[in-house]
Amino acid sequence: MSAGISALIFVFGRLKTLVDRNRDERVAAINGLSPAVGATIAYTTRCEQGYTRDLDEEKKLHGLWFDASAKVSPYDKELAMVCREKSQYWLEYDSYTQDKVIELGIELKKIAAQLEVLKHK
Template identity: 35%
Template sequence: MSEIIGGLFGVVPNLLALPKERRELRDNALREILVALDETYLYYRDIERGKGRSDDREALLVRYWSAAAIPMRHIDRDLAQRCDQKAEYCLNPDTYDADAVKELGIGLESVRNAYRTLLNPRSLVHKPSAVRREPRL
Protein backbone atom coordinates (compact mmCIF):
# COMPACT_ATOMS: atom_id res chain seq x y z
CA MET A 1 0.00 0.00 0.00
CA SER A 2 2.79 2.44 0.85
CA GLU A 3 4.35 1.72 -2.56
CA ILE A 4 1.10 2.64 -4.30
CA ILE A 5 0.75 5.86 -2.30
CA GLY A 6 4.39 6.68 -2.94
CA GLY A 7 3.84 6.07 -6.65
CA LEU A 8 0.81 8.33 -6.67
CA PHE A 9 2.76 11.12 -5.01
CA GLY A 10 5.33 10.75 -7.80
CA VAL A 11 2.64 11.12 -10.47
CA VAL A 12 0.70 13.99 -8.89
CA PRO A 13 3.35 16.67 -9.57
CA ASN A 14 3.38 15.65 -13.25
CA LEU A 15 -0.41 15.87 -13.42
CA LEU A 16 -0.40 19.28 -11.76
CA ALA A 17 2.22 20.53 -14.23
CA LEU A 18 0.19 19.64 -17.32
CA PRO A 19 -2.33 22.50 -17.11
CA LYS A 20 0.44 25.06 -16.58
CA GLU A 21 2.45 23.70 -19.51
CA ARG A 22 -0.68 23.67 -21.65
CA ARG A 23 -1.45 27.25 -20.61
CA GLU A 24 2.09 28.37 -21.47
CA LEU A 25 1.89 26.63 -24.84
CA ARG A 26 -1.42 28.35 -25.54
CA ASP A 27 -0.09 31.74 -24.42
CA ASN A 28 2.99 31.39 -26.61
CA ALA A 29 0.88 30.45 -29.63
CA LEU A 30 -1.45 33.40 -29.06
CA ARG A 31 1.49 35.76 -28.56
CA GLU A 32 3.00 34.71 -31.90
CA ILE A 33 -0.25 35.38 -33.73
CA LEU A 34 -0.66 38.73 -31.99
CA VAL A 35 2.82 39.79 -33.12
CA ALA A 36 2.04 38.75 -36.70
CA LEU A 37 -1.31 40.55 -36.63
CA ASP A 38 0.10 43.73 -35.11
CA GLU A 39 3.05 43.90 -37.49
CA THR A 40 0.80 43.29 -40.49
CA TYR A 41 -1.68 45.97 -39.41
CA LEU A 42 1.18 48.42 -38.81
CA TYR A 43 2.64 47.66 -42.23
CA TYR A 44 -0.72 48.19 -43.95
CA ARG A 45 -1.19 51.41 -41.98
CA ASP A 46 2.16 52.67 -43.23
CA ILE A 47 1.24 51.78 -46.81
CA GLU A 48 -2.04 53.69 -46.45
CA ARG A 49 -0.05 56.69 -45.17
CA GLY A 50 2.01 56.67 -48.35
CA LYS A 51 5.20 54.96 -47.20
CA GLY A 52 5.03 52.40 -49.99
CA ARG A 53 5.83 48.72 -49.96
CA SER A 54 8.98 47.35 -48.35
CA ASP A 55 10.55 44.05 -49.34
CA ASP A 56 12.29 43.88 -45.96
CA ARG A 57 9.07 44.33 -43.99
CA GLU A 58 7.22 41.87 -46.21
CA ALA A 59 9.97 39.32 -45.56
CA LEU A 60 9.52 39.92 -41.83
CA LEU A 61 5.77 39.36 -42.17
CA VAL A 62 6.45 36.00 -43.82
CA ARG A 63 8.63 35.06 -40.86
CA TYR A 64 6.09 36.28 -38.29
CA TRP A 65 3.22 34.32 -39.84
CA SER A 66 5.36 31.21 -40.27
CA ALA A 67 6.49 31.48 -36.63
CA ALA A 68 2.86 31.84 -35.52
CA ALA A 69 1.85 28.64 -37.31
CA ILE A 70 4.32 26.44 -35.44
CA PRO A 71 3.05 26.67 -31.83
CA MET A 72 -0.55 27.13 -32.98
CA ARG A 73 -0.61 23.62 -34.46
CA HIS A 74 -0.86 22.28 -30.88
CA ILE A 75 -3.84 24.51 -30.08
CA ASP A 76 -5.88 24.94 -33.27
CA ARG A 77 -4.80 23.15 -36.44
CA ASP A 78 -7.14 25.17 -38.66
CA LEU A 79 -5.73 28.46 -37.42
CA ALA A 80 -2.19 27.11 -37.74
CA GLN A 81 -2.92 26.29 -41.38
CA ARG A 82 -4.34 29.75 -41.92
CA CYS A 83 -1.19 31.32 -40.43
CA ASP A 84 0.96 29.21 -42.73
CA GLN A 85 -1.19 30.22 -45.70
CA LYS A 86 -0.95 33.88 -44.60
CA ALA A 87 2.85 33.54 -44.69
CA GLU A 88 2.57 32.20 -48.22
CA TYR A 89 0.30 35.10 -49.12
CA CYS A 90 2.86 37.60 -47.77
CA LEU A 91 5.55 35.84 -49.80
CA ASN A 92 3.53 35.81 -53.05
CA PRO A 93 0.60 38.24 -52.70
CA ASP A 94 0.07 38.57 -56.44
CA THR A 95 -0.97 34.92 -56.69
CA TYR A 96 -4.03 35.50 -54.47
CA ASP A 97 -7.16 37.39 -55.41
CA ALA A 98 -9.74 38.69 -52.92
CA ASP A 99 -11.88 35.58 -53.37
CA ALA A 100 -8.96 33.28 -52.50
CA VAL A 101 -8.11 35.33 -49.41
CA LYS A 102 -11.71 35.10 -48.25
CA GLU A 103 -12.05 31.39 -49.07
CA LEU A 104 -8.85 30.52 -47.22
CA GLY A 105 -9.85 32.66 -44.24
CA ILE A 106 -6.56 34.55 -44.27
CA GLY A 107 -7.91 38.08 -44.28
CA LEU A 108 -6.69 40.01 -41.26
CA GLU A 109 -10.15 40.44 -39.75
CA SER A 110 -10.85 36.73 -40.14
CA VAL A 111 -7.59 35.75 -38.47
CA ARG A 112 -8.04 38.38 -35.77
CA ASN A 113 -11.52 37.07 -34.98
CA ALA A 114 -10.15 33.52 -34.69
CA TYR A 115 -7.38 34.84 -32.41
CA ARG A 116 -9.90 36.67 -30.23
CA THR A 117 -12.08 33.57 -29.98
CA LEU A 118 -9.09 31.60 -28.69
CA LEU A 119 -8.07 34.46 -26.42
CA ASN A 120 -11.45 34.56 -24.74
CA PRO A 121 -13.75 31.80 -25.99
CA ARG A 122 -16.64 32.90 -23.78
CA SER A 123 -16.89 36.39 -25.21
CA LEU A 124 -18.52 37.36 -28.44
CA VAL A 125 -16.17 38.01 -31.31
CA HIS A 126 -16.02 41.70 -32.18
CA LYS A 127 -17.49 42.42 -35.57
CA PRO A 128 -16.13 45.60 -37.12
CA SER A 129 -18.74 48.17 -38.01
CA ALA A 130 -17.12 48.73 -41.38
CA VAL A 131 -15.21 46.10 -43.29
CA ARG A 132 -11.72 47.35 -43.96
CA ARG A 133 -10.21 46.16 -47.16
CA GLU A 134 -6.61 45.02 -46.96
CA PRO A 135 -4.32 46.82 -49.37
CA ARG A 136 -2.78 44.69 -52.07
CA LEU A 137 0.87 44.05 -51.37
Protein backbone atom coordinates (compact mmCIF):
# COMPACT_ATOMS: atom_id res chain seq x y z
CA MET A 1 0.00 0.00 0.00
CA SER A 2 1.39 3.41 -0.92
CA ALA A 3 2.20 6.07 1.65
CA GLY A 4 -0.50 8.34 0.19
CA ILE A 5 -3.23 5.76 0.60
CA SER A 6 -2.02 4.94 4.12
CA ALA A 7 -2.14 8.64 5.00
CA LEU A 8 -5.69 8.95 3.62
CA ILE A 9 -6.85 5.92 5.57
CA PHE A 10 -5.26 7.38 8.72
CA VAL A 11 -6.93 10.79 8.20
CA PHE A 12 -10.34 9.25 7.50
CA GLY A 13 -9.96 7.05 10.57
CA ARG A 14 -9.22 10.10 12.73
CA LEU A 15 -12.19 12.00 11.27
CA LYS A 16 -14.50 9.05 11.97
CA THR A 17 -13.21 8.90 15.54
CA LEU A 18 -13.95 12.61 16.03
CA VAL A 19 -17.44 12.29 14.54
CA ASP A 20 -18.19 9.23 16.68
CA ARG A 21 -16.91 10.96 19.82
CA ASN A 22 -19.01 14.04 19.12
CA ARG A 23 -22.09 11.84 18.56
CA ASP A 24 -21.43 9.87 21.75
CA GLU A 25 -21.00 13.09 23.77
CA ARG A 26 -24.24 14.49 22.31
CA VAL A 27 -26.12 11.30 23.18
CA ALA A 28 -24.71 11.40 26.73
CA ALA A 29 -25.82 15.04 27.02
CA ILE A 30 -29.33 14.13 25.84
CA ASN A 31 -29.47 11.21 28.27
CA GLY A 32 -28.35 13.44 31.13
CA LEU A 33 -30.65 16.34 30.35
CA SER A 34 -33.82 14.40 29.53
CA PRO A 35 -34.57 13.10 33.05
CA ALA A 36 -33.86 16.52 34.62
CA VAL A 37 -36.05 18.40 32.17
CA GLY A 38 -38.86 15.82 32.26
CA ALA A 39 -38.99 15.59 36.05
CA THR A 40 -38.86 19.36 36.40
CA ILE A 41 -41.69 19.87 33.93
CA ALA A 42 -43.79 17.31 35.81
CA TYR A 43 -43.02 18.85 39.20
CA THR A 44 -43.57 22.47 38.20
CA THR A 45 -46.80 21.56 36.41
CA ARG A 46 -48.12 19.97 39.61
CA CYS A 47 -47.12 23.06 41.60
CA GLU A 48 -48.88 25.31 39.08
CA GLN A 49 -51.99 23.16 39.54
CA GLY A 50 -52.01 23.97 43.24
CA TYR A 51 -50.08 21.08 44.77
CA THR A 52 -47.82 22.07 47.65
CA ARG A 53 -44.07 22.12 47.22
CA ASP A 54 -42.25 18.91 48.10
CA LEU A 55 -38.75 19.49 49.49
CA ASP A 56 -37.78 15.85 48.91
CA GLU A 57 -38.76 16.18 45.25
CA GLU A 58 -36.78 19.42 44.98
CA LYS A 59 -33.76 17.63 46.45
CA LYS A 60 -34.15 14.95 43.74
CA LEU A 61 -34.36 17.68 41.09
CA HIS A 62 -31.12 19.13 42.43
CA GLY A 63 -29.47 15.74 41.93
CA LEU A 64 -30.86 15.30 38.43
CA TRP A 65 -29.62 18.72 37.34
CA PHE A 66 -26.21 18.17 38.96
CA ASP A 67 -25.92 14.84 37.13
CA ALA A 68 -27.05 16.48 33.89
CA SER A 69 -24.28 19.06 34.29
CA ALA A 70 -21.65 16.32 34.44
CA LYS A 71 -23.08 14.47 31.45
CA VAL A 72 -23.46 17.61 29.33
CA SER A 73 -20.01 19.00 30.14
CA PRO A 74 -17.96 17.08 27.53
CA TYR A 75 -20.37 18.21 24.80
CA ASP A 76 -21.28 21.77 25.79
CA LYS A 77 -19.50 23.55 28.66
CA GLU A 78 -21.90 26.51 28.66
CA LEU A 79 -24.99 24.31 28.89
CA ALA A 80 -23.27 22.32 31.66
CA MET A 81 -22.88 25.56 33.64
CA VAL A 82 -26.58 26.30 33.12
CA CYS A 83 -27.43 22.83 34.44
CA ARG A 84 -25.17 23.35 37.43
CA GLU A 85 -26.88 26.64 38.21
CA LYS A 86 -30.27 24.96 37.81
CA SER A 87 -29.17 22.35 40.38
CA GLN A 88 -28.27 25.17 42.76
CA TYR A 89 -31.67 26.74 42.08
CA TRP A 90 -33.38 23.63 43.45
CA LEU A 91 -31.28 23.79 46.64
CA GLU A 92 -32.02 27.49 47.21
CA TYR A 93 -35.37 27.85 45.45
CA ASP A 94 -36.66 30.65 47.68
CA SER A 95 -33.65 32.89 47.04
CA TYR A 96 -34.20 33.02 43.25
CA THR A 97 -36.45 35.66 41.74
CA GLN A 98 -37.90 35.32 38.26
CA ASP A 99 -35.58 38.13 37.14
CA LYS A 100 -32.57 36.22 38.49
CA VAL A 101 -33.71 33.04 36.70
CA ILE A 102 -33.90 34.97 33.43
CA GLU A 103 -30.58 36.72 34.04
CA LEU A 104 -28.86 33.38 34.64
CA GLY A 105 -30.55 31.79 31.61
CA ILE A 106 -31.99 28.90 33.61
CA GLU A 107 -35.61 29.17 32.49
CA LEU A 108 -37.03 25.68 32.08
CA LYS A 109 -38.59 26.46 28.69
CA LYS A 110 -35.23 27.69 27.38
CA ILE A 111 -33.39 24.57 28.57
CA ALA A 112 -36.13 22.28 27.23
CA ALA A 113 -35.76 24.01 23.85
CA GLN A 114 -31.99 23.41 23.94
CA LEU A 115 -32.67 19.74 24.64
CA GLU A 116 -34.93 19.53 21.59
CA VAL A 117 -32.20 21.09 19.44
CA LEU A 118 -29.73 18.48 20.72
CA LYS A 119 -32.17 15.68 19.95
CA HIS A 120 -32.63 16.79 16.35
CA LYS A 121 -29.04 17.56 15.34
